[in-house]
Amino acid sequence: MTTITAADLGDLAAGAAILGTGGGGDPHIGRLLAASAVAAHGPVELCPLQELPPDASVLPVAMMGAPTVMVEKLPSTEQVAKATEALSGYLGRGVTHIACIEAGGVNSLIPVVAAAQLGLPLVDGDGMGRAFPELQMVLPTLYGVSTTPMSVADEKGNKVVLDTADNHWAERLARSATIDMGCSTMIALYGMTGAQARDSLVPGTLSLCAELGALVRRSRHGDPVGAVAARLGGRRLFTGKVIDVERRTTTGFARGTATLSGMDGDAGRELVLRFQNEYLVAELDGEVRGTVPDLICTLDRDSGEAVTTEALRFGQRVSVIIAPCDPRWHSEAGLALAGPRYFGYDLDPVGVGR
Amino acid sequence: MTTITAADLGDLAAGAAILGTGGGGDPHIGRLLAASAVAAHGPVELCPLQELPPDASVLPVAMMGAPTVMVEKLPSTEQVAKATEALSGYLGRGVTHIACIEAGGVNSLIPVVAAAQLGLPLVDGDGMGRAFPELQMVLPTLYGVSTTPMSVADEKGNKVVLDTADNHWAERLARSATIDMGCSTMIALYGMTGAQARDSLVPGTLSLCAELGALVRRSRHGDPVGAVAARLGGRRLFTGKVIDVERRTTTGFARGTATLSGMDGDAGRELVLRFQNEYLVAELDGEVRGTVPDLICTLDRDSGEAVTTEALRFGQRVSVIIAPCDPRWHSEAGLALAGPRYFGYDLDPVGVGR
Structure with a gap:
């Protein structure tokens, strides 16, 4: 994949929802914004991470907030440009490449919206390899890159x-802002x-998102x-029906718990998913089987489409996948930043696929 | 007064406490900072408001927060310079004059600290003619001057x-920040x-503050x-003893009520003072006799020194003065910005000295 065209946005959004592990905001809102920006400004050039010039000026852009609000208060495409302009004004230097800080x-x-609007290439990569709820939870933090100046x-x-x-x-x-x-x-x-960027992203x-989206589309039957x-x-951890969802939006986050009753091979078993924007812990019959920072993805049992934490509804039939994150997240510093204990769970992380 | 030297700071602080109408933060903290800055960088040139060149670039600096906290967490002089530098970096232009936005x-x-540190002249004037608790409560707001960009x-x-x-x-x-x-x-x-600045300040x-401070010092006996x-x-509204103070620090402000029992000619009468950082309403035997935006100043009955709302203590003997504010505050727009109703009191403002 060397450019992102209007035709790619569907797969990109579908795959992004999967890497979003339930959070990261509804990518279909991003898809609408990106479609509008690409229609107005043309396709976006995708720059492989390892082809970035070492002296490039790379600026990641993102949306921040509670996913439950994002689906109700649609952003404007101009907002993206305003954030970028405010920051480059403060920095006093131009930007050569737009990047993605959260692939989910x-x-x-x-970032597709920003790259199209500003006519800049977009880096194929991201700062997490998934989604996380807080700003500092990115691999660049482990490499000493400062979050700020930010806008x-x-x-x-x-x-x-x-x-x-x-x-x-x-x-x-x-x-707070x-x-x-x-x-x-x-x-x-x-x-x-x-x-x-080459070291830390x-x-x-982004290519993986598009590939996952295409995979789901093609294997639908x-x-x-x-x-x-x-x-x-x-691997697939569980298949079942959502029998309870308890959620609350506090301190800017969508927090909650979902309970699933097993079906197919999991009949008679129960899975509890705990989330803060993203799915953080999966407990099967009371035993912890998956934890952040690894990926806990909830997909529609039949279509394979991702189910975000804010879209979870009583009666949905879903399958829950657990998959390994970027291995750097399992370092001591990575776990301190985004391991289960940071989120308030007194648990050792459960390794997946190792 | 054409310069501010170390010898002027005592009177300036004492007078500032009076115009502070109980709030604006303890000026003695400002005095310590200003003394340190003037000792390090020399006296500050005071520029009369009407002598400002029309194309001057004027930047007011101030301290923001709850006075109850300011007296416990002393600021550093470097902080003032950091705020100024951050803003002039964003604005992309230099500053020719420092100004005071709140004379109380x-x-x-x-602003004396900032002017000394940056080696810039200080405008003799301010944006209120008193103290107010919120940023937008300045006469420049009535003239369409924007609070921001601010740092x-x-x-x-x-x-x-x-x-x-x-x-x-x-x-x-x-x-929030x-x-x-x-x-x-x-x-x-x-x-x-x-x-x-010439139109709206x-x-x-600042000269008035120094004059008031000198007046108190010289008429002590x-x-x-x-x-x-x-x-x-x-005029003097009331003299009495503080018999009750109820205070709470909420949403960043020092709010509360003080009750005074009359003495001297006011024996047998009771005054209630309501405050949010500043004294906002004075009720004598249940009748409203003074309201914001006019000045309600509480002074030590004997020494004439101002008593801030956070320094108010049981048993203090004080006199309460009411005095007229800048007449522009009594315009419709001025009252909408800082009249009694803005502060939640269903009262018409009581005019003083008109």
């Missing part, structure tokens, strides 16, 4: 530039050189769930 | 630049031209309260 969910598509823009015309003491402060101040702005904003952050994740699990190097 | 309290002194800096190294849709959004976003940063920050805001208020009331064109 809406944030796989937002936050809303649809009302408000712009904020943050330049913080560390990445945790960036998360805290940007989260996002809550004030209505729980959904556009952000530009983790400005880095091409050399830093996960390569090929076969076993799409099995095909996705195989491509991700993971 | 600590914010009469903070917020804390002592931990965090900087935020805000560029908002309107002045109320600036207040809201800066307040200030609360996150520990309820006390340095800010630079209301960047304006010399022409805008209150002239001579006479009637300092009467001298201050006369200089401000107001």
Whole structure:
């Protein structure tokens, strides 16, 4: 894949929803924005991560907020440009490449919007290889890349530039601004050189999203769930029916728990999924079988389409896949940043596919 | 007064506390910072408002937060420079004059710190002619001057630049950032031209602060309260003893109520003072006798020194003065911005000295 055209956006969005592990925001909103931007400005050139010039000026852009709000308050395409302009004004330098910081969910598509609008190439890769709920939870943090200077823009015309003491402060101040702005904003952050991007990003994740989307589409009458699990190097953990969903939107996040009653080979068993934007813990009959930072993906049992935490409904028949994340997330520093304990679960991470 | 030297800072701080009408933060903290900055960098040149070149680039600087916190978490002088630098970086232009946005309290002194550190002249005037608790409550708002771009800096190294849709959004976003940063920050805001400053600021208020401070000092053995009331064109409303203070720090503000039992000529009467950082309403035996935007100043009955809302203690003997504010505050737009109803009191403003 060397360019992203209008025809690619469907697969890209479908695959992004899978890597979103239930969160990252509804990619179909991103697809609508990206389709509008590509129609207006033409296809987006995709730059393989390892072909980035070391002195490139790379700027990731994303959407921040509660997915439950994002699906109700649609952003404008202008917001993306405003966030980018506010930051490059503060930095006093131009941007040569747009990047994706979160390959899962809406944030796989937002950089397509920015790249099309600004006429810049887009890096094929991302900062996580999945979705995570907080800003500092990216591999560049492990490489010492600063979240800030970063910008936050809303649809009302408000712009904020943050330049913080560390990445945790960036998360805290940007989260407060996002809550004030209505729980959904556009952000530009983790400005880095091409050399830093090559070291710290996960390569090929936008292509992977498009490939996963195509895989689901083509195996619709076969076993799409099995095909996705195989491509991700993971396995199907459970198939069942959603019998309870408890959710609450607090401190800017969509938090909650879902309970699934087994069917097919899992009849008589019960799976509990715990989430904060993303699925974080999977407990099968009371035993922890999957944990963040590995991927816990919930797909429609028949179509293989991803089911986000905010789309989970009583009676849905779903399959849950667990698959390995980028191995750097299992380092000590990676687990400190995004392991189960950071999210408040007193659990060791359960390795998958190792 | 054409320069501010170390010898002027005591009177300036004492007078600033009076115009602070109970709020604006403890000016003695500002005095310590200003003394340190003047010792290091020399006296500050004071520029009369009407001598400002129309094309001057004027930047007011101030401290933001809850006065109750400001007295416990001392700011650093470097913070002032950081706020100014962050903003001039975003604006992409230099600053020729520092200004004061709030003549009451600590914010009469903070611009002295900035002017000394940056080696720039300081405008003799301010944006209120008193103190107010919220950012948009300045006369420049009535003249269409935008609060933003503004910067917020804390002592931990965090900087935020805000560029908002309107002045109320600036207040809201800066307040959230200030609360996150520990309820006390340095800010630079209301960047304006010399022409805008000449139209919209209150002239001579820094000189007035110094004059009030000198008046209190010199009439210590006479009637300092009467001298201050006369200089401000107001009158002594009440003298009494503090018998109850109820206070709470909520949403970043010091709010509360004080009850005073009359003495001297007011024996047998009771005064209730309501405050949000500043004294906002004075009720004598249940009748409203003074309201924001006019000045309600509480002074030590004997020494004439101002008593801030956070310094108010059971048993203190105080006199309460009411005095007229800048007449522009009594316009319809001025009252909408800072009249009693904005603060949640269903009261018409009580005119003083008119």
